[in-house]
Amino acid sequence: MKFAVIVFPGSNCDHDTYHAVTDVLGQKAELIWHSDTDLRGADVVVLPGGFSYGDYLRSGAIARFSPVMRCVADFARAGGPVLGICNGFQVLLEAGLLPGSMRRNKRLEFICEHVNLRVEQTDTPFTLKASAGQLLRIPIAHGEGNYYAPPETIEKLETDRRIIFRYTSPTGAVDEMWNVNGSVASIAGICNETRNVVGLMPHPERACEQEIGSTDGRIILESVIGAL
Amino acid sequence: MKAKVYVTLKPSILDPQGKTIAQALHTMGYDTINDVRQGKFFELNIDGDSAEAVRQTALEVAERVLANPVIENCRVEVE
Numbered sequence: 247m248k249f250a251v252i253v254f255p256g257s258n259c260d261h262d263t264y265h266a267v268t269d270v271l272g273q274k275a276e277l278i279w280h281s282d283t284d285l286r287g288a289d290v291v292v293l294p295g296g297f298s299y300g301d302y303l304r305s306g307a308i309a310r311f312s313p314v315m316r317c318v319a320d321f322a323r324a325g326g327p328v329l330g331i332c333n334g335f336q337v338l339l340e341a342g343l344l345p346g347s348m349r350r351n352k353r354l355e356f357i358c359e360h361v362n363l364r365v366e367q368t369d370t371p372f373t374l375k376a377s378a379g380q381l382l383r384i385p386i387a388h389g390e391g392n393y394y395a396p397p398e399t400i401e402k403l404e405t406d407r408r409i410i411f412r413y414t415s416p417t418g419a420v421d422e423m424w425n426v427n428g429s430v431a432s433i434a435g436i437c438n439e440t441r442n443v444v445g446l447m448p449h450p451e452r453a454c455e456q457e458i459g460s461t462d463g464r465i466i467l468e469s470v471i472g473a474l
Numbered sequence: 475m476k477a478k479v480y481v482t483l484k485p486s487i488l489d490p491q492g493k494t495i496a497q498a499l500h501t502m503g504y505d506t507i508n509d510v511r512q513g514k515f516f517e518l519n520i521d522g523d524s525a526e527a528v529r530q531t532a533l534e535v536a537e538r539v540l541a542n543p544v545i546e547n548c549r550v551e552v553e
Contacts, residue, residue, distance in 0.1 A: 303539070308539075311539075347542050347545045396544070
């Protein structure tokens with residue numbers, strides 16, 4: 247099993263992801279520079295968190311035109327599993343591989359804390375080993391994670407069961423009080439129509455070892471290892 | 475030629491930055507300012523013979539890159 251971790255100028259969770267996949271989960275991984283046009287035989291692609299291109303213009307707006315993104319789009323179209331974490335999710339939105347857009351957090355603050363996530367659907371390569379309704383405690387670290395899509399898109403996401411993670415209370419209740427960044431329908435993560443592309447704002451790679459507070463993120467990365 | 479591109483949030487999108495600015499202005503005593511919407515402004519220098527061709531190029535990049543059509547509108551002026 248080989249992971250490609252895409253590195254944009256300004257990515258800063260690339261090495262965390264590489265560490266989680268290789269040292270913690272014992273898989274092969276390769277860091278792929280954004281100007282590369284070859285995924286080097288990877289089975290899974292991860293777009294990591296960070297501030298690609300300094301978040302200039304909009305988060306992910308410039309990274310989506312990186313040469314490697316053409317390979318990522320081809321890989322996704324062929325059914326390959328793609329995970330976008332935080333800034334990686336924003337890049338997937340800008341690239342049109344997932345629908346919607348991010349706004350500034352509702353209180354305009356950069357939020358860095360552990361949140362409660364509820365796994366809504368398990369039929370994606372990244373939630374296969376989770377159970378529906380399972381609660382995960384995983385950190386977020388973003389200023390622009392306030393998910394928005396027009397009402398008709400949200401309705402379609404709901405109908406097609408493409409909302410994969412939601413922010414909830416510690417007991418798993420969806421409540422505006424626990425909707426940390428103001429996202430529409432408390433959305434923390436979604437998938438594409440063919441369910442192989444998943445984006446989420448929380449950082450599973452930062453929750454893979456007990457020493458740093460939680461191992462709940464492992465199930466997301468471990469799921470894809472079993473998926474192929 | 476110079477093209478000016480204005481990118482603004484769609485009216486249906488809440489603008490917390492604009493709201494914060496409006497509140498600050500109220501605190502300063504500007505009671506007549508009801509609402510503030512914050513946007514982005516770009517100046518593009520574009521080679522071209524006709525204003526229409528320059529406008530087309532500016533509009534194309536505005537729609538493809540400068541604005542996010544999910545939440546933003548754009549407008550182009552050519553000088």
